[in-house]
Amino acid sequence: MRRAVLPLAALASLGLWLLAAQASLPLAQWPDLPWQPDRMQLPQLLLTQGLMPRAVVAVLAGALLGLSGALMQAVLRNPLADPTTLGTAAGAQLAIVAATVLAPQLFAGGNLPVALCGAGVATALVMVLAARRGFAPVTVTLAGMLVGMTASALATALTLAEGHYLLSLVIWNGGALTQDDWHPAATLALALIPALAASALLARPLLVLSLGAEGARGLGLSAAPLRLSALALAVGLSALVSAELGLIGFIGLAAPAIARGLGARGLPRRLLIAPLAGAVLLSLADSLLLVLAALGGPNLPTGALTGLIGGPLLLWLLPQMQAHVPPGAETGTAQSTRAPAPGRRMALLALVLLTVAMLTLFAGRGPAGWGVIPPELRESFLPLRATAILAAAAAGALLAGSGAVLQRLTANPMAAPEVLGVTGGAALGYAATVFVHPAPGQLALALGAGLGASLTLAGLAAFALRRDIAPARLLLAGLAIGAFAASVLSAIMASGDLRAWVVLGWLAGSASAVTPAAAMTLAVLALALLGLMLALGRWLEILPLGPDVARALGLPVARLRLGLILLAGLATGAATILVGPVSFVGLMAPHLARSLGLIRPVPFTVASWLIGALLMVLAAFAARTLGSPYDLPLGLCATLIGGPWLFILLLGKGRA
CATH class of the missing domain: 1.10.3470.10 (ABC transporter involved in vitamin B12 uptake, BtuC)
Known part of the structure; x- marks a missing residue:
């Protein structure tokens, strides 16, 4: 029965998409192949250049995010790791927003370099902390979500400070899959094929790494370069999706969880099934929103809907962390020298506050510059x-x-x-x-x-x-x-x-x-x-x-x-x-x-x-x-x- 879940969900997604497309343009009026845009009417162009590439983009982006999350979880041995919980997606968001507001010329080479830079810096911050804490899952996830919260807050602050960018940035932050041609679909497809091949090559070394750094070294495998390579691939896939579509959260968290629920216990099978699960999940979410809009409902971005699964899914996965946390990894305080006269320092703080x-x-x-309020x-x-x-x-x-x-x-x-x-x-x-x-x-x-x-x-x-x-x-x-x-x-x-x-x-x-x-x-x-x-x-x-x-x-x-x-x-x-x-x-x-x-x-x-x-x-x-x-x-x-x-x-x- 579990083997039929993904095919049935994929059929449901296809059926919903066809229902939305039929509401947009009756099937009898769909253009015949080969398409000739100069001879099409506007509804036909909206179908062939909008709804159809959108469906393909949903499948490809979901697969990329599912693979990215599976790689992150394999590297960190952390079932809560994904581009959202590690701050990767929020880093890409901050970079895009900052470049839009402060330096638009950085987009001369496209969105991807900017998004990749932001995603890489955010993930690197988390990984530096992770290395100091022995990659303990709870501490890494907590640090990643705090870094993500910081980046999102700064992005929101920049957005609010520049009102003329507000509408476009708000829409982008929502993760809308709306398309007007096939270029994003082609870009994602060209990235997915080598990514799947690279993950297949990394599957066996990552399986050895799951034995622990010492066990991997005993078998002649260097852990640091492998972690770096796998994480670089995962960050690149997440940044690509962010650059093309905006923020789409928690697909990378849900897809590997679905793969495990379907019985994919081995890492090679998870790396194969997680992209399929991500593709089906994002496609199903997008199709639901298309049907909702066709029935007269609000036209919401797909990223907003996928984000809704994140909180409940994290709460459901949290108990699974029990076996993954080393003793003492969640406690401890930084060491500081105790002040000899705390009362004086508190009094000084109170005086500074009043001053x-x-x-x-x-x-x-x-209006006249810096100064004191006039008496009048x-x-x-x-x-x-x-x-x-x-x-x-x-x-x-x-x-x-x-x-x-x-x-x-x-x-x-x-x-x-x-x-x-x-x-x-x-x-x-x-x-x-x-x-x-x-x-x-x-x-x-x-x-x-x-x-x-x-x-x-x-x-x-x-x-x-x-x-x-x-x-x-x-x-x-x-x-x-x-x-x-x-x-x-x-x-x-x-x-x-x-x-x-x-x-x-x-x-x-x-x-x-x-x-x-x-x-x-x-x-x-x-x-x-x-x-x-x-x-x-x-x-x-x-x-x-x-x-x-x-x-x-x-x-x-x-x-x-x-x-x-x-x-x-x-x-x-x-x-x-x-x-x-x-x-x-x-x-x-x-x-x-x-x-x-x-x-x-x-x-x-x-x-x-x-x-x-x-x-x-x-x-x-x-x-x-x-x-x-x-x-x-x-x-x-x-x-x-x-x-x-x-x-x-x-x-x-x-x-x-």
Whole structure:
């Protein structure tokens, strides 16, 4: 029965495509071979130069992505590896967007060199970290998804900063398979044939590599050149698809999983069946969307639909990581020298925060250049600035406090509130409110975002309690939820609906539209989080020692984990509701606190809280002044601060 799954799915895909094509042009009116475009009518041209090459492109691109994912999983011995989870596709996305916005002349040689450069750099970053961690699957996947999140955030920031490129980049980011000739199909076909031949040659050496690096060396096989060759092939295939079609996520993850489910246990069979599974899966997804559009539904990009399978598939595959993770690969913290006088350093941080807040309140950039607000304008401008600064500082403190709690909970300095998926859930709730409510007010939007964040937390908590998963896997579960939310938002953005631009503006993040009441509420929540962290200092001291030690000391580990997860998630959700899903402050602030020697729980959490507020005040100041007289998105400035920091962290001493 399992052998019939792929043929039946392929027949279903063909049937759906024929149904969509018949709705576009009745079969009796299809042109006869050989085609003569100069004698065809417009519907016939749309069929022969649009729908037909689109169907072929779906098959070829799915095969290439399936093969790319199978190679990555074989090299890394990681069932979660694919171009999406390793950041390869997001690196290509960032390179395409950056070249479009900053240096269009780079496209003189086509999209492929640009996409290949971005994909290669992103994958190289992950591989450098992977080599330092012994290629442990969970840590590699977590690092890859964080690199991908960074690249996607930077690409979004660049897109929002250049409005005249916005529509074309949003459509490209969605992974649309729409075609107007056969050139992309020919390009993909010419790449697939040698790729299949190369993978056949690599199958046996990769099988030897699966014995481990030492076993491979014992048989006379050098692991490093083999890994490099296989990964270069996989990255090249992914970059080619990204250059031709845009972002199409998770086909490389799903296709090898389907191959294993169909009984392909040996590597050579997986390398053969995974491309077939990828071709059928992408073709079926595209055919479904064609039928939906033919029935009067929205014309959505195929990449948005394939992205929807990523989150559930990651959650389903996550338990399979148990046998692949070396002991101790998921824990540990970076070593730092403890400060001799932590109280003085915290007091100095508080003084710096107050000083910067006062400077940003009175100083800035106006029509006459840099300077201080004139006395006659202070009554008008100071209340607005004070509200924005208070909201930004409170949001930064909430995000940083959440990151500090998560890092103590998981003993993992790569933990951050963004990876819980709470910001994605809040964004979905916000988007749902915009589309369901005819004229939503601020209260309705806040309630919608809060409900989305709460549902995300509930799902994550249920997943953690049911499976009792390790902390690092919990972060991966959060990233899976975030990936699902990002795919839904990508579909919304690519739909062309005018309401999507409202969501897009909020996604950029801005403190300028926050009301005084909302800013005060956010400040009260930030102070409440600080008080809770002080009260939980003893627990945060014990939890990083491991669950066995914590249980021996009488701590209810499961309930504590759940409570701290909910605390971090709710704090993140509160910041997200009012200033948008800004990123990286929750990751940077705890690292800066640790680098100052503030390691014990109370100094660590308090310093993280203060640094988070300081970083967000600086981001708000940059957002107000860099684009004067217009405000730049707060998320853009936070990303410009946080993106480079994350790359430095991954290449330095951080542990994923």
